[in-house]
Amino acid sequence: MSTNHGTPPRAATQGARARARQEVTAAIKDEARRQLAADGPAKLSLRAVARELGMVSSALYRYFASRDELLTALIIDAYDSLGVAAERAEEAFREAGEDVTPARRWVVVCQAVRAWAQEHRHEYALIYGSPVPGYTAPSSTVQPASRVGLLLIRIVREAYEDKGVALPPLPDGLRPEGERIAADIAPDLPPAVMVALVAAWAQLYGLIGFELFGQFNRVVDDDQREPFFAQAAAQLAHGVGLVK
Amino acid sequence: MSTNHGTPPRAATQGARARARQEVTAAIKDEARRQLAADGPAKLSLRAVARELGMVSSALYRYFASRDELLTALIIDAYDSLGVAAERAEEAFREAGEDVTPARRWVVVCQAVRAWAQEHRHEYALIYGSPVPGYTAPSSTVQPASRVGLLLIRIVREAYEDKGVALPPLPDGLRPEGERIAADIAPDLPPAVMVALVAAWAQLYGLIGFELFGQFNRVVDDDQREPFFAQAAAQLAHGVGLVK
DNA sequence: GTCTATAACGAGATAGAC
DNA sequence: GTCTATCTCGTTATAGAC
Missing domain, CATH: 1.10.357.10 (Tetracycline Repressor, domain 2)
Known part of the structure; x- marks a missing residue:
């Protein structure tokens, strides 16, 4: 209902946020795929993914609620x-x-x-x-x-x-x-x-x-x-x- | 060159040793198969097998030279x-x-x-x-x-x-x-x-x-x-x- | 000779206090 | 978010029992 005239418009702000989120999500999945290739799915670990990305493991949970959810996304x-x-x-x-x-x-x-x-x-x-x-x-x-x-x-x-x-x-x-x-x-x-x-x-x-x-x-x-x-x-x- | 007159004869002694060895080997493989079923081959661990058998991990090396050799035997x-x-x-x-x-x-x-x-x-x-x-x-x-x-x-x-x-x-x-x-x-x-x-x-x-x-x-x-x-x-x- | 136990190394994961 | 203490792992060296 509310229109947006401002700069930056809300749509763009949300778009930017969404884009950033998507990029991090993609980076997580890319790194997870790398670990998949190295150690197999059984040893896929959120901590290791986080470490490799320079993040802290708790930050990953903003993107994937669990290791299983990350696995599901990869599948x-x-x-x-x-x-x-x-x-x-x-x-x-x-x-x-x-x-x-x-x-x-x-x-x-x-x-x-x-x-x-x-x-x-x-x-x-x-x-x-x-x-x-x-x-x-x-x-x-x-x-x-x-x-x-x-x-x-x-x-x-x-x-x-x-x-x-x-x-x-x-x-x-x-x-x-x-x-x-x-x-x-x-x-x-x-x-x-x-x-x-x-x-x-x-x-x-x-x-x-x-x-x-x-x-x-x-x-x-x-x-x-x-x-x-x-x-x-x-x-x-x-x-x-x-x-x- | 030395003959053996004693009791038990050498053949029986060797047989007993060989049998014991075979039994321990079989027990190790059985326990390893159990772990295979539980955690998959990637997580198969010599230490866990030894622990479950009441042995110490180094003793396993008398039977299998490495974790990979145990895997090979299972295969x-x-x-x-x-x-x-x-x-x-x-x-x-x-x-x-x-x-x-x-x-x-x-x-x-x-x-x-x-x-x-x-x-x-x-x-x-x-x-x-x-x-x-x-x-x-x-x-x-x-x-x-x-x-x-x-x-x-x-x-x-x-x-x-x-x-x-x-x-x-x-x-x-x-x-x-x-x-x-x-x-x-x-x-x-x-x-x-x-x-x-x-x-x-x-x-x-x-x-x-x-x-x-x-x-x-x-x-x-x-x-x-x-x-x-x-x-x-x-x-x-x-x-x-x-x-x- | 055959086996088991102790101890240790280096690498990695994990849990929790801060 | 960081740091630390405590786990696990495979593997080896060594010493002693049978």
């Missing part, structure tokens, strides 16, 4: 960063590409996830690695965590609308669960597709995690991992019914 | 325990089962791995979860780590010998790598089979890890996870060319 940031990377890659491919088939879009998304994981291995470990002892993720992480999954669903859905999806029917025992998953997430897709999609989604992270965490070390040559992954991702696309 | 034990579980399940199925097809044997092994992972979630996290910060596994872990993989290869090989494997050829770019993997691990199998096998192997752990680490929480119903997994494992079998 949400990681999911969002991964989601944005995947979405951008898919969009760029769709806009620039010739030969845009659903299967190719699927592979592009898989490759984007793999690339992000390799550029952010510690954040990847944070969200898809072992759970942090003593920490349980709050429900605010659920939505960011689903971004990549929803993108994959969108690709399959559009292929399905164009009749570009072909899958054998589900075994009877799984039909009800397939219907439930579909009802929850993508009511327009048949149960068999949803079940295959959830499996492919998990399998994608098996491929990426094995490579990232060294399980391929004496198995797949370093310079062959990219084509190997592309082949496996294409097989996953086939597994959810996307035709070549 | 090797976990791989071996998992390998034995998978091998036993497969053997039991082969001996008792009617309808023993390669695809069914494959699914049985996958289910055994999943069951072991759920009964030993912290050991599973140790070997297939995020790497432990500051620890790099020595080469002595490589052989135990390959037990399950070799079992899966054996199943596919026997199916291949019976012409029970059908796979499309590899894309040209991956053929050399497929040949290299085959030459290293299973020279009698064609490159396309080996590439598909390595991918399926990684994907299996994606399924298991997602379920274990909570990624399926709002996606697959608790009581439907077993049939869901069985279906996915059967699809993996199909992916390596095992026919129904």
